[in-house]
Amino acid sequence: MANLPSFESLVDSFAKLPGIGRKSAERMASAVLEMDEVDAKAFSEAIQNAKNNIHPCPNCGLFTENDLCFACSDPNRNHKLCIVVAKAKDADSFERIGTLNCVYHVLGGLLSPSKGIDPENLTIDALMKRIDEEGIEEVVLALNPTIEGETTALFLGHLLNENKPNVKTTRLGYGLPMGASLDYADALTLSKALEGRKSL
């Protein structure tokens, strides 16, 4: 599509999505040209609507179209159990379990001195305030088992144990994923699985 500025702008936009290279972006932009008018209009409007209608819940940071998110606004949920996640979409994984019925708190990232993400950049103050105001009794730190996730969990665990001694602070268990094969398990996962072994 030599010399088509409208096409190039569309490719540029697609290429800004995560994991989408130039080639994939071009294929998607071509697909848009071949879409019928109605679908293309719906696509364009869906982007605007999503940006206009969806905003973070002022209480916990999950995405919502209302004043409060589905968890914070639901009085039937267990507001004493709070799962702390780095990004809003991590909460989706827990919601899929279906039986948790807890509330969430979105940190907005993970501590990373190299990327300039310090405790002030995360919603830690808001979490502390929620613990007092909402009477949270257990905080589960559900952060990815990476260096940044572990650092953040250690930092938060220390902070919570120090300042909120009555709150139980836990992290997710590590070990073999269900359905995994020992053949393919890496050494670090296996050592974590051994550490976390349970009597039968």
Place this chain on the structure above:
Amino acid sequence: MANLPSFESLVDSFAKLPGIGRKSAERMASAVLEMDEVDAKAFSEAIQNAKNNIHPCPNCGLFTENDLCFACSDPNRNHKLCIVVAKAKDADSFERIGTLNCVYHVLGGLLSPSKGIDPENLTIDALMKRIDEEGIEEVVLALNPTIEGETTALFLGHLLNENKPNVKTTRLGYGLPMGASLDYADALTLSKALEGRKSL
């Protein structure tokens, strides 16, 4: 993102792109939520602009923002050599060669009785008219080496030889791709490469 209609609509739109499953569409829609306002607006507008500004060249079917495409409107191109492609974007591959300087003709698909694509659904009449009006001397059938591509090439070759005996009709050469390894070449490609062998 349970219960967010604006998010679901956006996921639906992304999932209409080729090769994008539900999971990838959700990841892309999440990325749009995390884009800044300016980028999201640009994305939405790029879709509308691409649809509004880009249309097929009335002469050959390549995409263009002007009355005629870059090839048809360029008097310095060799209008006697016409490469026939199934889809407009196939022409891009030939333009990358850089030295061809020919014109194109977009068939709009390949013959496929099972999908109900008959000769009337392709731009064959327009091609015949162009051969007369523009004085095309050679037609290169650049169609994918698939069953549908071969069928279409045979059909067109027959039609052209019959009706335009003064026009040279050719198809692309088949054989080993450059840089390929014999180890990995499939038997069909190898047999085509043998058929197309040249004396040194």
